[in-house]
Amino acid sequence: xxxxxxxxxxxxxxxxxxxxxxxxxxxxxxxxxxxxxxxxxxxxxxxxxxxxxxxxxxxxxxxxxxxxxxxxxxxxxxxxxxxxxxxxxxxxxxxxxxxxxxxxxxxxxxxxxxxxxxxxxxxxxxxxxxxxxxxxxxxxxxxxxxxxxxxxxxxxxxxxxxxxxxxxxxxxxxxxxxxxxxxxxxxxxxxxxxxxxxxxxxxxxxxxxxxxxxxxxxxxxxxxxxxxxxxxxxxxxxxxxxxxxxxxxxxxxxxxxxxxxxxxxxxxxxxxxxxxxxxxxxxxxxxxxxxxxxxxxxxxxxxxxxxxxxxxxxxxxxxxxxxxxxxxxxxxxxxxxxxxxxxxxxxxxxxxxxxxxxxxxxxxxxxxxxxxxxxxxxxxxxxxxxxxxxxxxxxxxxxxxxxxxxxxxxxxxxxxxxxxxxxxxxxxxxxxxxxxxxxxxxxxxxxxxxxxxxxxxxxxxxxxxxxxxxxxxxxxxxxxxxxxxxxxxxxxxxxxxxxxxxxxxxxxxxxxxxxxxxxxxxxxxxxxxxxxxxxxxxxxxxxxxxxxxxxxxx
Amino acid sequence: xxxxxxxxxxxxxxxxxxxxxxxxxxxxxxxxxxxxxxxxxxxxxxxxxxxxxxxxxxxxxxxxxxxxxxxxxxxxxxxxxxxxxxxxxxxxxxxxxxxxxxxxxxxxxxxxxxxxxxxxxxxxxxxxxxxxxxxxxxxxxxxxxxxxxxxxxxxxxxxxxxxxxxxxxxxxxxxxxxxxxxxxxxxxxxxxxxxxxxxxxxxxxxxxxxxxxxxxxxxxxxxxxxxxxxxxxxxxxxxxxxxxxxxxxxxxxxxxxxxxxxxxxxxxxxxxxxxxxxxxxxxxxxxxxxxxxxxxxxxxxxxxxxxxxxxxxxxxxxxxxxxxxxxxxxxxxxxxxxxxxxxxxxxxxxxxxxxxxxxxxxxxxxxxxxxxxxxxxxxxxxxxxxxxxxxxxxxxxxxxxxxxxxxxxxxx
Numbered sequence: 028x029x030x031x032x033x034x035x036x037x038x039x040x041x042x043x044x045x046x047x048x049x050x051x052x053x054x055x056x057x058x059x060x061x062x063x064x065x066x067x068x069x070x071x072x073x074x075x076x077x078x079x080x081x082x083x084x085x086x087x088x089x090x091x092x093x094x095x096x097x098x099x100x101x102x103x104x105x106x107x108x109x110x111x112x113x114x115x116x117x118x119x120x121x122x123x124x125x126x127x128x129x130x131x132x133x134x135x136x137x138x139x140x141x142x143x144x145x146x147x148x149x150x151x152x153x154x155x156x157x158x159x160x161x162x163x164x165x166x167x168x169x170x171x172x173x174x175x176x177x178x179x180x181x182x183x184x185x186x187x188x189x190x191x192x193x194x195x196x197x198x199x200x201x202x203x204x205x206x207x208x209x210x211x212x213x214x215x216x217x218x219x220x221x222x223x224x225x226x227x228x229x230x231x232x233x234x235x236x237x238x239x240x241x242x243x244x245x246x247x248x249x250x251x252x253x254x255x256x257x258x259x260x261x262x263x264x265x266x267x268x269x270x271x272x273x274x275x276x277x278x279x280x281x282x283x284x285x286x287x288x289x290x291x292x293x294x295x296x297x298x299x300x301x302x303x304x305x306x307x308x309x310x311x312x313x314x315x316x317x318x319x320x321x322x323x324x325x326x327x328x329x330x331x332x333x334x335x336x337x338x339x340x341x342x343x344x345x346x347x348x349x350x351x352x353x354x355x356x357x358x359x360x361x362x363x364x365x366x367x368x369x370x371x372x373x374x375x376x377x378x379x380x381x382x383x384x385x386x387x388x389x390x391x392x393x394x395x396x397x398x399x400x401x402x403x404x405x406x407x408x409x410x411x412x413x414x415x416x417x418x419x420x421x422x423x424x425x426x427x428x429x430x431x432x433x434x435x436x437x438x439x440x441x442x443x444x445x446x447x448x449x450x451x452x453x454x455x456x457x458x459x460x461x462x463x464x465x466x467x468x469x470x471x472x473x474x475x476x477x478x479x480x481x482x483x484x485x486x487x488x489x490x491x492x493x494x495x496x497x498x499x500x501x502x503x504x505x506x507x508x509x510x511x512x513x514x515x516x517x518x519x520x521x522x523x524x525x526x527x528x529x530x531x532x533x534x535x536x537x538x539x540x541x542x543x544x545x546x547x548x549x550x551x552x553x554x555x556x557x558x559x560x561x562x563x564x565x566x567x568x569x570x571x572x573x574x575x576x577x578x579x580x581x
Numbered sequence: 582x583x584x585x586x587x588x589x590x591x592x593x594x595x596x597x598x599x600x601x602x603x604x605x606x607x608x609x610x611x612x613x614x615x616x617x618x619x620x621x622x623x624x625x626x627x628x629x630x631x632x633x634x635x636x637x638x639x640x641x642x643x644x645x646x647x648x649x650x651x652x653x654x655x656x657x658x659x660x661x662x663x664x665x666x667x668x669x670x671x672x673x674x675x676x677x678x679x680x681x682x683x684x685x686x687x688x689x690x691x692x693x694x695x696x697x698x699x700x701x702x703x704x705x706x707x708x709x710x711x712x713x714x715x716x717x718x719x720x721x722x723x724x725x726x727x728x729x730x731x732x733x734x735x736x737x738x739x740x741x742x743x744x745x746x747x748x749x750x751x752x753x754x755x756x757x758x759x760x761x762x763x764x765x766x767x768x769x770x771x772x773x774x775x776x777x778x779x780x781x782x783x784x785x786x787x788x789x790x791x792x793x794x795x796x797x798x799x800x801x802x803x804x805x806x807x808x809x810x811x812x813x814x815x816x817x818x819x820x821x822x823x824x825x826x827x828x829x830x831x832x833x834x835x836x837x838x839x840x841x842x843x844x845x846x847x848x849x850x851x852x853x854x855x856x857x858x859x860x861x862x863x864x865x866x867x868x869x870x871x872x873x874x875x876x877x878x879x880x881x882x883x884x885x886x887x888x889x890x891x892x893x894x895x896x897x898x899x900x901x902x903x904x905x906x907x908x909x910x911x912x913x914x915x916x917x918x919x920x921x922x923x924x925x926x927x928x929x930x931x932x933x934x935x936x937x938x939x940x941x942x943x944x945x946x947x948x949x950x951x952x953x954x955x956x957x958x959x960x961x962x963x964x965x966x967x968x969x970x971x972x973x974x975x976x977x978x979x980x981x982x983x984x985x986x987x988x989x990x991x992x993x
Contacts, residue, residue: 093962096869100698103887106873112883113677119884121873128870155957155964158666159870178742221714221815223849356702361714361851362962363707364742548740550709553597556588556966563966566953
């Protein structure tokens with residue numbers, strides 16, 4: 028069956044189409060160039076005065092896993108504020124920042140997003156995280172498995188194991204936990220916190236293993252390059268939220284010596300400690316560094332004002348931040364000799380100096396980092412705000428007069444300490460399509476999504492042209508997933524599940540002898556039961572899509 | 582006859598180091614004598630008929646009768662909920678569509694943990710952290726009855742990553758578990774005998790002593806414990822609500838949570854609740870991700886409404902707020918409450934002694950014996966795959982409920 032979408036204005040940066048009016052053809056679940064001779068077009072949809080982009084891709088959004096469920100348990104009052112009734116097609120649910128699974132899918136689909144990546148899956152929690160994700164409809168999904176604090180890896184580094192052995196372990200972890208990528212979280216710091224170290228800078232040693240975050244960062248960065256993994260190392264660096272941490276972030280960029288690295292939620296890692304309150308923006312410093320270092324990609328982790336909850340594997344930082352909990356309750360956990368988690372509810376207030384400056388710093392980063400192909404739009408959902416804030420964030424980037432009006436509402440001291448008011452840059456629709464589709468697809472190594480070229484998945488968002496960009500992005504006119512209309516005028520049409528992306532890699536099986544003995548002796552379970560089998564996923568109706576580790580542009 | 586590796590589904594430790602002898606569907610553990618495992622495998626299945634009003638019937642008739650009851654019911658409770666991830670998912674689909682209420686066998690105790698987390702949060706750990714990290718373990722009135730191999734596997738392991746040589750165990754409560762007594766010569770453990778009320782006071786005193794500079798502490802046991810806490814590099818605290826005095830157990834849990842928070846100001850400490858019978862943790866996790874709320878949630882309004890008091894099984898039965906109770910238990914023969922004034926359904930193992938008392942009985946297999954399954958361990962982090970090892974044609978809970986769902990959904 029062939030569907031023709033005609034007369035729409037198309038923004039497709041991967042194929043360098045910048046607002047041209049063109050027709051688009053969908054055959055089954057893919058986009059085709061045009062129908063072959065004799066092929067019949069069964070449906071024509073006129074999209075005059077509409078804008079088309081590929082379905083959105085969220086590179087970093089905490090949508091599942093033990094930490095999200097703990098946050099749900101911690102905050103029944105937040106869930107009671109947002110209740111969703113069941114209907115013929117849809118399940119009931121609740122919550123916003125830690126929205127229940129079905130409604131995560133409904134909400135993303137309604138925003139025109141068709142792929143979302145859970146960025147902090149602990150190895151031992153991967154199986155139930157993936158099963159949980161099978162209850163998120165529509166979107167294609169994947170996970171980044173957290174390494175960098177597990178005792179096994181730290182021992183390998185301590186013993187100065189060769190890079191090949193580390194690569195085998197990383198590949199084994201990726202394969203066993205069905206991850207698409209590897210995430211570093213506060214390298215060595217979460218482990219050090221288990222030994223009562225409260226801070227760990229890039230060149231400080233973990234007391235137990237006598238190794239530094241720098242050494243962990245270097246071997247894992249190299250490992251993903253050696254493995255030709257689809258996505259370079261995804262890094263939540265040291266000292267999250269600490270005033271002055273921008274210096275560490277810059278040092279981290281130096282540490283990887285030009286190799287590809289993705290820095291996540293950089294807003295939380297861009298703080299300087301100047302001024303009478305010892306808290307200032309480091310956005311300019313970091314933006315200049317990123318502008319010069321073409322090997323670096325990043326997402327922002329913008330904060331938006333209001334109540335949310337922060338969830339992270341970074342127990343060290345979350346414990347440090349628990350004093351700011353609003354309401355006054357929080358959870359931390361030490362997990363399975365791998366890492367940990369921390370849940371701290373948070374209210375970002377526009378009258379508060381620090382929160383206001385955090386908001387401004389995020390926007391400064393968006394506007395000062397020049398290359399839109401290397402910066403992606405995230406709120407680190409739900410840490411900075413729920414992903415439902417994306418339309419407003421897009422308006423802040425596209426409309427400088429709106430941004431300036433919002434800037435004038437924030438804390439006055441923060442205004443004085445930010446250059447945001449002087450930044451005139453406005454993102455274009457083409458730029459937004461890069462930030463939210465093309466860029467993330469490229470850095471994740473996904474060739475068949477994030478664009479509208481021949482062979483791409485027919486994941487398409489159709490928007491009404493509208494001067495008010497918040498309104499425009501809040502309610503797409505139509506959303507296609509795998510060629511089917513899933514949303515029309517804000518209403519869900521049909522419910523089905525997307526695919527689950529997995530990096531497909533190989534490793535030397537000899538590594539399993541050592542891992543197996545480690546599991547038996549210390550972890551107290553069998554290695555074979557740790558490894559997730561494809562059949563287990565298929566049993567939950569999960570359709571997997573394997574991405575081969577053969578990236579050749581590192 | 583063959584010997585196989587087996588993962589045990591009968592408690593929330595989910596031990597996977599068991600060897601079983603399998604002979605004509607008879608299962609015998611070879612390397613461990615865990616009482617829960619041994620007793621669970623002893624059950625002899627002589628017949629596996631469905632029943633309506635106590636009389637034998639075919640499974641399709643029983644499923645048909647159950648779907649009629651659900652459709653007729655004005656208020657249905659899914660109780661017991663001894664099932665796995667898939668069983669919970671299948672239950673929730675019906676619960677959501679037919680506006681039912683959901684609770685669990687262990688609800689009365691577990692909601693005290695839930696309430697404490699909802700009020701204060703907590704600082705937790707998983708089993709391998711307990712095994713490898715803790716140099717001090719404080720156990721507040723817990724036995725190993727519900728997790729028989731906890732001590733052997735995680736509290737006194739042979740080897741640890743951190744080469745812990747001097748682990749100190751302090752038991753504070755009224756009755757020391759057998760395991761500790763039996764091994765008292767081998768292990769470094771201390772016993773502080775206290776009943777629940779004195780235990781509560783004792784924890785408050787520890788907290789006061791930590792948080793304020795009390796110069797003179799007369800209680801020698803308290804003084805020694807404080808010394809130990811200050812020396813501790815990484816400590817763990819374990820507790821079991823079901824073994825504490827019922828009317829103050831929630832206050833004790835809150836005090837434990839606050840104590841752990843206090844201790845983390847100067848050293849590292851974390852806690853683990855040993856409450857997890859009949860896989861309440863598995864059921865609760867699925868509920869949380871699918872609905873946003875834990876057990877004791879009603880869907881009568883079309884959306885989830887959670888209330889730990891209002892939706893307790895006992896209260897709903899006592900106040901006649903439901904007209905249909907569907908009990909699920911695929912693990913054991915735990916007694917269910919049959920209230921003759923309402924309809925009672927049991928979806929349970931074929932040896933359940935109350936199968937003739939329920940209006941409808943549908944026999945199901947046990948996850949990890951009769952079908953593949955996934956369950957969550959006591960720490961809620963680790964999910965364990967279980968295999969089918971027996972072949973006696975018993976359906977799973979999700980298979981039965983999916984048939985019921987097809988039957989009632991198709992009629993609409």
